[in-house]
Amino acid sequence: MRVATIAGREVAGFFAAPVAYVVGVLFLVAQGFSFWAVVGVLADPRRPAPLGAVLRTFFGGTFLYWSVLFAVLAAASMRLLAEDRRQGTWETLLTTPVSEAEAVVGKWLGGLAFYLVLWVPTLAFVAVLHAFAPPGSAPEAGPIVSAYVGVAVSGAGLLALAMAAASTTRAPVIAAVAAFVALLALLLVGQVPELVGTSAPGWLEAVDLRAHLDRFARGVIDSRSVLFFAGLAVAGLALAIAGVGVERRRPADAGARATGAGLIAVIAVLVNTLAFDRVVALDLTGARVNSLEEPTAALLAGVDQPVTVLIIEAADPAFFELAEQVENVVERMAAQQPRLTVQRLVPSADPASVDRLADEFALSARVLGAAGAVVFRAGNRQRAVELLDTTELGIDALGAGRVERFAAERTLATALRQVIDPAQPALCTSAGHGEIDIATGLVAQRLRASGYDLERLGDLSVGVPSHCDALLVLGPRTALSTGAATAVDRYLTSGGRLLLAIDSEFVVGAAGAGALQRHGLEAVIAERGIRTPDAVVLDPGQAVGLPLTWRTATGYSDHPAVAGFSERRYTAWVAPRLVAPASPPPVGVRARALVTSSASGWAETDIADVFGDVAPGADDRDLIGAQPVAVAAETDAGARLVVLGSAAILAPAIAERRLGATEALVDRAVGWLVERTRAIDIEDKTPEQVRLVLGDGQRAGVFALCVVALPALFACLGGLLWWRRRRG
Numbered sequence: 001m002r003v004a005t006i007a008g009r010e011v012a013g014f015f016a017a018p019v020a021y022v023v024g025v026l027f028l029v030a031q032g033f034s035f036w037a038v039v040g041v042l043a044d045p046r047r048p049a050p051l052g053a054v055l056r057t058f059f060g061g062t063f064l065y066w067s068v069l070f071a072v073l074a075a076a077s078m079r080l081l082a083e084d085r086r087q088g089t090w091e092t093l094l095t096t097p098v099s100e101a102e103a104v105v106g107k108w109l110g111g112l113a114f115y116l117v118l119w120v121p122t123l124a125f126v127a128v129l130h131a132f133a134p135p136g137s138a139p140e141a142g143p144i145v146s147a148y149v150g151v152a153v154s155g156a157g158l159l160a161l162a163m164a165a166a167s168t169t170r171a172p173v174i175a176a177v178a179a180f181v182a183l184l185a186l187l188l189v190g191q192v193p194e195l196v197g198t199s200a201p202g203w204l205e206a207v208d209l210r211a212h213l214d215r216f217a218r219g220v221i222d223s224r225s226v227l228f229f230a231g232l233a234v235a236g237l238a239l240a241i242a243g244v245g246v247e248r249r250r251p252a253d254a255g256a257r258a259t260g261a262g263l264i265a266v267i268a269v270l271v272n273t274l275a276f277d278r279v280v281a282l283d284l285t286g287a288r289v290n291s292l293e294e295p296t297a298a299l300l301a302g303v304d305q306p307v308t309v310l311i312i313e314a315a316d317p318a319f320f321e322l323a324e325q326v327e328n329v330v331e332r333m334a335a336q337q338p339r340l341t342v343q344r345l346v347p348s349a350d351p352a353s354v355d356r357l358a359d360e361f362a363l364s365a366r367v368l369g370a371a372g373a374v375v376f377r378a379g380n381r382q383r384a385v386e387l388l389d390t391t392e393l394g395i396d397a398l399g400a401g402r403v404e405r406f407a408a409e410r411t412l413a414t415a416l417r418q419v420i421d422p423a424q425p426a427l428c429t430s431a432g433h434g435e436i437d438i439a440t441g442l443v444a445q446r447l448r449a450s451g452y453d454l455e456r457l458g459d460l461s462v463g464v465p466s467h468c469d470a471l472l473v474l475g476p477r478t479a480l481s482t483g484a485a486t487a488v489d490r491y492l493t494s495g496g497r498l499l500l501a502i503d504s505e506f507v508v509g510a511a512g513a514g515a516l517q518r519h520g521l522e523a524v525i526a527e528r529g530i531r532t533p534d535a536v537v538l539d540p541g542q543a544v545g546l547p548l549t550w551r552t553a554t555g556y557s558d559h560p561a562v563a564g565f566s567e568r569r570y571t572a573w574v575a576p577r578l579v580a581p582a583s584p585p586p587v588g589v590r591a592r593a594l595v596t597s598s599a600s601g602w603a604e605t606d607i608a609d610v611f612g613d614v615a616p617g618a619d620d621r622d623l624i625g626a627q628p629v630a631v632a633a634e635t636d637a638g639a640r641l642v643v644l645g646s647a648a649i650l651a652p653a654i655a656e657r658r659l660g661a662t663e664a665l666v667d668r669a670v671g672w673l674v675e676r677t678r679a680i681d682i683e684d685k686t687p688e689q690v691r692l693v694l695g696d697g698q699r700a701g702v703f704a705l706c707v708v709a710l711p712a713l714f715a716c717l718g719g720l721l722w723w724r725r726r727r728g
Contacts, residue, residue, distance in 0.1 A: 010110025150216025434477025
């Protein structure tokens with residue numbers, strides 16, 4: 001009860017002092033300018049709407065926020081202790097039945113109440129956001145509530161620390177400076193890793209003020225942050241109680257109190273240390289963007305080996321916000337599973353590593369360096385997730401970029417599952433018909449890194465072994481025998497999976513007529529919706545420096561077997577054979593083109609012209625326009641097939657020339673065949689994207705309200721109270 005009385009007296013004393021209104025006006029002017037900067041970003045039609053909590057930058061995201069906050073708390077702590085001790089009112093207070101501890105705690109509560117009152121006018125900023133947001137796109141309430149909770153919790157801890165620093169002197173100015181320096185030092189300690197460009201050890205991460213308040217601003221009430229500021233408050237108050245009693249007590253008693261305060265501080269540190277890896281978090285966002293779903297949590301719980309997660313940071317500012325959201329998911333996964341070790345790669349600091357990783361994963365080094373990626377490694381397995389694999393970008397009503405779909409958790413969890421999955425599907429490759437041997441080379445390396453076993457078979461006519469998860473028939477130079485084709489047919493009828501790659505090999509018959517070499521599986525794949533007629537697909541507009549060879553970065557469908565290829569990966573095609581879905585498809589079959597030529601390409605049906613001495617040209621006998629060179633099909637019986645119209649691209653000699661993402665195409669196709677690319681069942685969790693629509697007059701009105709009117713009203717309130725006090 002005495003504590004509450006002291007707190008009430010302190011609040012009344014604050015609002016009776018003119019300096020409180022000066023501090024309040026300066027505080028509101030600074031916050032008004034900070035919010036005006038946020039409005040400028042939200043209302044800029046040339047920029048995409050910011051991704052995530054709308055006021056995240058406003059709450060603790062700038063040095064202005066912290067400098068103003070520290071100045072206010074330092075001024076408050078100066079008045080709470082040093083001013084009273086200098087004027088002698090502190091001694092008068094202690095002559096009443098009030099202990100030093102009660103006095104300090106009561107003053108702390110009063111100062112905290114004054115600090116929180118200063119924030120009340122800023123609720124008008126929230127009203128501004130709702131007033132000018134287009135219908136249906138108002139900011140979420142959860143992150144705003146969480147941010148104000150963070151303001152209260154952090155204010156409590158930091159005010160206690162400021163009072164501890166101010167308790168060392170009776171001089172008000174020195175007390176204010178000491179409090180400001182103590183608060184600034186704590187902020188800078190947490191920023192050391194960012195300032196020197198290193199990763200943060202655990203204890204530095206635990207005292208990072210910006211990280212703590214950022215969690216609140218993102219819509220998360222996190223046990224680590226709550227305990228940190230609670231511990232700071234308890235330790236700060238204990239030190240303040242010990243500090244104000246030094247002059248009034250014998251040295252031994254004062255030393256004992258200081259020792260007790262130090263022990264309380266140590267206990268607070270130990271509690272925070274023990275709780276740092278035992279996170280309890282309340283996610284207040286509507287889409288739960290700061291929480292991991294149950295399938296991800298179950299996956300992480302089953303990780304039984306070390307996993308390295310390499311974050312390649314985005315270098316292009318256009319991707320910074322998106323990269324931050326992806327990194328947020330990675331950090332939550334690592335916080336829940338200590339076997340995940342997060343490492344970072346800055347492209348500008350190590351461009352050679354970026355180039356090497358781009359080659360390793362058949363990615364564009366330019367896109368990889370600009371947008372970033374996440375690479376999971378476990379043992380000899382690895383899987384890369386480009387930043388652009390996690391999202392679907394679109395255009396909003398104002399013509400600026402917008403995130404239409406954000407699936408980072410599902411994409412990252414799927415990649416993690418692939419590298420830790422103990423199963424190693426068996427890929428059986430046929431032999432005896434002149435097939436390409438991929439036991440060595442880039443394609444084999446990529447498949448083994450994805451966790452597949454490669455096994456070369458003998459005579460297929462005896463049947464496809466039951467342990468084969470997929471059968472690979474790659475570039476047969478002679479047609480498969482009837483017995484071998486029958487075995488493949490039985491395998492597919494039982495739900496088997498087939499990757500067939502064929503070349504356009506020109507052969508001359510006994511009568512002198514030319515045709516393409518038969519592969520022997522024409523009837524087998526036709527029954528399942530795929531045709532391979534005698535035609536070669538040409539596309540001179542996309543030609544590369546090899547005869548009859550072209551490549552594409554745009555001719556991909558949205559099928560899972562080529563997901564993430566469009567406009568980001570090239571694939572090369574060496575005199576590819578026309579591979580087309582049957583029209584109409586057989587009953588119970590679904591077949592779709594995977595890769596097509598450009599609209600300027602065609603399927604040449606005069607085979608002699610293709611392989612003659614004169615460059616072929618399109619005529620009325622050819623199939624003009626975009627033509628398919630790869631098709632995927634699946635049947636109701638469970639069979640899956642992928643047919644590629646160019647087997648030469650798989651040969652080690654050509655694949656190693658890196659004309660395109662050959663190994664990535666095979667890896668993705670095989671993954672679809674054996675269902676390893678099937679995503680974990682997690683819904684998309686797209687953060688909010690708030691945009692404001694303001695005319696010039698409305699912008700001026702918002703500025704007048706936030707930067708002029710609110711501080712002026714606060715000043716008028718102070719003047720009114722002063723006038724009434726003078727009249728009384």
